[in-house]
Amino acid sequence: MYEILFALTLIFVLASILLIVAAQKGLPVIPFYLLAGIVAGAVIDETELLDLAQWGIAFLVFLFGVHVDFESVRERGRISVAVGTAQALLVGALTFGVGTLLGLDALNAAYVAIAAALSSSLVATSYLDGIRSARPTYERLAESIHFTEDVIGVLVILGLSAFVYAETPAVEQFGVAAGLLALALLIRYVVFHRLTAKLRGDSEVLMLVGISFVVGFIALAELANLSIIVGAFAAGIAVADDYPHSLELVDTVDDLEDFFTPILFVTVGALLTVPSPESLGYTAVLLAAVLVVNPLFVAAILVRSGFDGRTAILTGLTLDQLSVFSLFVAIEALAAETIARPVFDAIVLAAAATMVVATYTGRHADVIARRLRDRGVVDALGESVDDRAQVADGITDHVIVVDVEHGGWSALEACDALDRPVVVIEDNPATFETIQDECDNYVYGDVADERVWELARLEEAAAVVSLTPERDRAEAILDLETDVPRIVRVEETDAAEEFVERGAAGAIYPDAIAAERVGDDLEALLAGEISREEFAERGRRHLERASE
Amino acid sequence: MTGELADVLERADAVDEIVFVEDRAEYVEELNDADAGFIFGNARHGDVRQDANLSGADVVVSAAERTDVNRRLLEDAEDALTIVTAPTEAAATRLAEEGADYVVVGRGLVGAELADLLADLDDPDALESRLAALNDRARSGSPRLADEAAGDRGIEDERERDGGETDV
Structure with a gap:
């Protein structure tokens, strides 16, 4: 019993000390745990170690x-x-x-x-x-x-x-x-x-x-x-x-x-x-x-x-x-x-x-x-993009939407109402099946792949709207060598600042948009301009829009 | 979003007291310095919810992405005006069915904003103006800060949070 308690005490003391170092330096903890183990291993008997590892x-x-x-x-x-x-x-x-x-x-x-x-x-x-x-x-x-x-x-x-x-x-x-x-x-x-x-x-x-x-x-x-x-x-x-x-x-x-x-x-x-x-x-x-x-x-x-x-x-x-x-x-x-x-x-x-x-x-x-x-x-x-793309010949002045599932369906509807063609770029196979059914122009592939943009006819586009929440994909879109305006989603204010400096025409920050829209509705409720039922109704309308 | 809505409530003098619940260490100093009440912890824990006195709250705002946490908040604050976030449409529908007054699904609001933006694509001046407003909001994280350049009460950055829980 003493041996196990001693081993546990030593493990946690060493791990804690090295964890503090890792936290202060912003480093990953696993190498520090392993380092703590190397030190502990010099003292703890192997039998105890094997038992502890099995139970862990x-x-x-x-x-x-x-x-x-x-x-x-x-x-x-x-x-x-x-x-x-x-x-x-x-x-x-x-x-x-x-x-x-x-x-x-x-x-x-x-x-x-x-x-x-x-x-x-x-x-x-x-x-x-x-x-x-x-x-x-x-x-x-x-x-x-x-x-x-x-x-x-x-x-x-x-x-x-x-x-x-x-x-x-x-x-x-x-x-x-x-x-x-x-x-x-x-x-x-x-x-x-x-x-x-x-x-x-x-x-x-x-x-x-x-x-x-x-x-x-x-x-x-x-x-x-x-x-x-x-x-x-x-x-x-x-x-x-x-x-x-x-x-x-x-x-x-x-x-x-x-x-x-x-x-x-x-x-x-x-x-x-x-x-x-x-x-x-x-x-x-x-x-x-x-x-x-x-x-x-x-x-x-x-x-x-x-x-x-x-x-x-x-x-x-x-x-x-x-x-x-x-x-x-x-x-x-x-x-x-x-x-x-x-x-x-x-x-x-x-x-x-x-x-x-x-x-x-x-x-x-x-x-x-x-x-x-x-x-x-x-x-x-063996990646092949061409056989999973469909883009109309001669398409121009179109909007390219990346990751349509994150709010892009409304953009597609808006483009439809404005008679503006759209090309959708997607890498989620489940969403892509819906896109094939619903959209005229689409490319399945990685935004870091130049061929994807060739197929989407980037140079003839009016704008690119990227709704991907993944930073590396948004960066790949910003790194494109083109004058076509690009509007990208960001997940934090620092990224908005950086992306605009790197050439993004617009930064979409969902939290800020949500705060504004919900804030407006709450203000209207508190000012007595709308009832609680109307407030809830406005919330439902946003929800319906998200479900479309 | 929670900080933004707290501002709205405070300006309207709609509640007596505002209490933030937050479990991320980087916000502790800021929230401690703010005028509002602050509980360090996660609303998934019963004792944290109890300390926040959810059953006595008039308004509950939650930016928690965990639907189970929001479901429990709705149960605990049965009579309050509730504004909660949802990660998916299915979760949002569930929360609305369980009594949430207003469920925020980010992608629905983004879609609405985009539709407005694309309508101005052929009007360079209008587009530029709309993009400038969009960028100001994204940089500040707060629409009202961008509009008013207000030096509020020191909890502005708290609005950048996602995944934390805030009761108001």
Whole structure:
């Protein structure tokens, strides 16, 4: 007990100190957590570290299970399952072969393959903003691909438990795991609402309910000789993440994330060792697979499935880190003494390295995507714009609207009423289907692609209206070498100042527009010029306009 | 938006007291220095809502993008005039059904503004004037500041927030 408490104290003290440094310098926290781990690793015993890492991963998997958005996964299920599965199988097979060629036995080559094939949503989602209204296509795609790979991760852990760690193959473990998940779904859809209805608003009791769920399911998993990860995942599924539980319980258990996230990253840092040449070799294989092959392979499949190059590259870049499931597999294997030490060390080193790299690529993904386009990588992946464009010959004095879904339909109506032609540029496949039905002129593609603008006949246009909330896309439009006036949406006042200085004819700041329109209506209400009913009616009219 | 509407309420002398709820550290100093009341925290927490005395509020303005938070605000402030934001049309419809007086969906208002702007595309002077007004608003973040150049009460920048919650 003393050892665990000492380890936790040391982890949090070191993490806090380095976190303050990171916050003061505005730097990403993950490298600092890893650094804290390297220091802590010199003092804390490896057995404690392995236990802490397993529990940290288990609780994060529980939280991942809580936030699984079944609707979102269903929406993009087919393409995401296909991409996630194809990438995992291909990269897994490839690295299994490389591992075998390097002299590893089948099981250790499989450990390398698992580590290379799976990516982590638990790290990636920290870069994806879950509540923002205007979530770009790549975020939604990435989320469901990660979900696919996490499910594969659970199945891999289950498979290893049934066929490798069990004394005799135990196929029935799959049945028991299915039973546990069925129990979780039963609780989610039948029991959970009734239970929490009785506890409404009592956050302390709800926190206890959340912890009881995860501990209870983990205990059930242990009782059934299953991995604790399966129990944690089932516990997460059992908690319904919808209103009002999203406020009362989910936000409460979310606070646990702040506790377990440092534990995970610090323990990864603490498990790092000075690598042997053999270990460095395996690490190189893992880094090549995770940092280069996975992102490019996923991007290539997406481009060939009809997504634009930018969306494909940005989605691929969210896969550039080792999965915590792979880390968990390696830790379980070490405990079972079935993994060679150089392979274990390589997986830990690759996990730490890719966590750091993912921090960088997560922050600069848009710059990387533009550079890859400039260097011809996107073209090499097979992007083709011409066959998804329809623009009338000789069109002139038209308005080009980018990202019509963010308020552009009204602009299209206005142009229609004024007999002014419009060309719509879009990169969201779901919206593009509607555009094909509703609009005469359109181009599907990336605004950083010069060909898109050629097809949209930029030089003959009267104006460009960009409604994209993504800054890098707005900047790409500002960087166009043209005299055509460009009106761009901004998300903050500083960007408005900067964009106007960089040549934007107009800056649309939705918050300011909303403030003015709602402020006018509120003033009229308070001055007695309109009734409360008329005030509400004006609000409804804005809403109807948004729904058109 | 919340700061802007707070100005409107204050100028009209419509409420006795204004309370801001904000959980982002960068606004703490500014809000602490302002005349209005301020609670540091997130309205998703029951104790924060309780401290803001939602059930006794006459007007509630929320710029929270989380629909579940806004639903709970509507429940807690049943009799208040409520103005809330919504990230999607579906969420907006839900909030309107649950009693919000006025639901703000950014894209609807942007669309209306654009329609006006495009109508002036063939009239260079009118277009220039409209673009200048649009840019002034975007730079200041506040239409009334741009119009009046008013030195109000030191909570102007607070209007730039998105995602925070404000009860008025």
